[in-house]
Amino acid sequence: MRARTLISILIVALLVASNVYTYLYFVGLNGYLRFTLQQVAMRRNQVLAELSATKFYYDPLEKGYSNVVESNKKLEEVVTKLRDDLDDLPYNYTTMLYEDLRGKLLFAYTDEMKGFVLNVTGGWDGTDKDFRSDLYKIYKEWRSVFKYASPQEGAHYETFLFINIGGLNYGDIEVFSFEEREWKRLRYLKEVPFGYEIRPIEVVGAPISFRNKQGVCWDFAVALVALYYAYYDVTGKSLPTIYVSIQGIGDGPESHALVMIKLEGDRVAILDWEVITPTSNGMIEFVPFEMAKRLHEEYWGRSLLYKGFMKGRPHEFGHFSTNEEFYEWLVRELR
Amino acid sequence: MGFKRIGLWNLLVFIAALLALLNLAMLAYFSFEGIKLREAIRDEQLLYEEAVQLVAQETERYRSLLRKLQEALDVNRELEEFFVNISGRVIVPQSYAQILERG
Numbered sequence: 001m002r003a004r005t006l007i008s009i010l011i012v013a014l015l016v017a018s019n020v021y022t023y024l025y026f027v028g029l030n031g032y033l034r035f036t037l038q039q040v041a042m043r044r045n046q047v048l049a050e051l052s053a054t055k056f057y058y059d060p061l062e063k064g065y066s067n068v069v070e071s072n073k074k075l076e077e078v079v080t081k082l083r084d085d086l087d088d089l090p091y092n093y094t095t096m097l098y099e100d101l102r103g104k105l106l107f108a109y110t111d112e113m114k115g116f117v118l119n120v121t122g123g124w125d126g127t128d129k130d131f132r133s134d135l136y137k138i139y140k141e142w143r144s145v146f147k148y149a150s151p152q153e154g155a156h157y158e159t160f161l162f163i164n165i166g167g168l169n170y171g172d173i174e175v176f177s178f179e180e181r182e183w184k185r186l187r188y189l190k191e192v193p194f195g196y197e198i199r200p201i202e203v204v205g206a207p208i209s210f211r212n213k214q215g216v217c218w219d220f221a222v223a224l225v226a227l228y229y230a231y232y233d234v235t236g237k238s239l240p241t242i243y244v245s246i247q248g249i250g251d252g253p254e255s256h257a258l259v260m261i262k263l264e265g266d267r268v269a270i271l272d273w274e275v276i277t278p279t280s281n282g283m284i285e286f287v288p289f290e291m292a293k294r295l296h297e298e299y300w301g302r303s304l305l306y307k308g309f310m311k312g313r314p315h316e317f318g319h320f321s322t323n324e325e326f327y328e329w330l331v332r333e334l335r
Numbered sequence: 336m337g338f339k340r341i342g343l344w345n346l347l348v349f350i351a352a353l354l355a356l357l358n359l360a361m362l363a364y365f366s367f368e369g370i371k372l373r374e375a376i377r378d379e380q381l382l383y384e385e386a387v388q389l390v391a392q393e394t395e396r397y398r399s400l401l402r403k404l405q406e407a408l409d410v411n412r413e414l415e416e417f418f419v420n421i422s423g424r425v426i427v428p429q430s431y432a433q434i435l436e437r438g
Contacts (some may be wrong), residue, residue: 003348004344005343005344008344008347008348008351009347011347011351012347012350012351012354015350015351015354015355015358015368016354018354018358019354019358019361022358022361022365023361023365024360026361026362026365026366026368027365028367030365030368030369030372033369033372033373033376034372036376037375037376037379040376040379040380040383041379043383044379044382044383044386047383047386047387047390048386050390051386051390051393054390054393054394054397055393057397058393058396058397058400061397061400061401062400062403063401064404064409065400065404068404068407068411069407071411072407072410072411072414075371075411075414075418076414079414079418080415082421086426090430091424091429091430092428092429093353093402093427093428093429093432094426094427094429094434095421095424095426095427096424096425096427096435097423097424097425098423098424098425101425101427101435103438104433104435104436104438105435105438106438107438108431108434108435108436108437108438109434109437109438111434124422133358147391159427159438160425160427160428161425161426162408162423162424162425162426163421163422163423163424163425163426164422164423165418165421165422165423168415168418168419173404175401176399177405178394178397186404188408188411188415189411189412189414189415189418192418196421196422201425203425205438206438207431207434226437226438229437229438230438233437279436282417311438313438327362
């Protein structure tokens with residue numbers, strides 16, 4: 001009997017142990033499963049948050065995209081219309097910035113001007129005398145055909161067309177950059193609020209002055225410089241030749257234009273309405289600037305300020321407040 | 336004493352039976368709970384994968400639109416360049432253009 005009781009106690013003990021083991025085993029296992037479930041749920045929530053954020057970023061992106069596309073469409077319409085207008089022009093053309101054109105047209109010469117120079121000089125025989133004689137002949141002939149006419153007496157300009165864009169309006173869009181994890185502000189051309197205009201513009205320069213063969217001192221001087229450039233190109237020999245602007249010292253703001261040719265150092269020839277510096281045997285003579293200036297002042301009967309210059313090849317211009325400044329520049333920089 | 340002995344043995348048998356039943360009940364309960372948890376994990380995993388796929392799709396949709404925006408901005412820049420370059424330009428007849436390099 002004792003043995004049976006002992007066995008029973010042992011079985012009971014084993015069953016208790018089994019119960020405890022089963023409980024602990026399943027609590028552990030199911031606990032792990034619960035933890036896993038939580039982990040997966042957490043990951044899903046994170047992904048859902050990411051999804052919601054992506055959707056949140058999408059709306060402004062979509063709005064920004066449609067804004068840019070809409071702007072592009074409007075801008076392309078303007079471009080097409082502008083191109084159509086340009087295609088309708090009855091002549092071949094090129095376009096350039098006004099400042100570039102101004103500089104290049106100022107002292108350009110036409111084939112007609114080149115013919116004029118060749119006709120007057122008969123070409124160059126290669127001697128210095130003939131060169132200086134040709135410079136004088138060109139001046140003399142141009143002076144004889146040029147007629148002074150105030151701007152009121154007729155237009156001294158040519159009308160070209162000028163393209164003007166009224167203004168550019170810009171817009172901003174914001175998009176989220178996943179790479180940089182931040183919002184980015186992007187600028188784009190939103191509209192051309194006033195569209196464009198192709199309007200006439202007045203341009204001046206030696207070819208126009210030469211064709212008109214009349215005008216003010218400005219027309220006379222720029223055309224003469226261009227005629228000399230034509231001659232230099234024909235002969236292959238050249239001297240620094242500039243358009244000079246002068247003003248009577250103590251006078252008002254009125255300016256006068258003339259041509260100056262530099263030989264070397266400070267030796268120059270001044271060609272105003274008359275040849276200021278001496279000529280001999282139909283040749284231009286070059287004298288020191290001080291002498292040229294004195295003769296020039298005698299011609300005008302007043303003290304003069306050489307206040308500015310313009311030249312081509314390449315186009316340059318400058319202003320001076322004193323004659324000393326002009327002299328320094330003439331000697332040191334004019335090539 | 337004999338009654339007591341018989342009673343103790345019966346009690347032990349009863350307890351053993353109870354413990355055996357409890358064990359079985361625990362096994363059944365926890366196993367059932369384990370199955371339910373595994374199913375929940377599987378479901379959750381499926382939902383997670385679905386969500387990951389959705390995010391990938393949305394991200395791709397976003398990136399695709401971003402690329403399109405980039406292209407539209409490139410076109411916009413070209414248009415801007417056109418307007419900036421053409422503005423302030425003079426239309427020079429070819430007859431004049433040919434002589435400009437002489438000046």
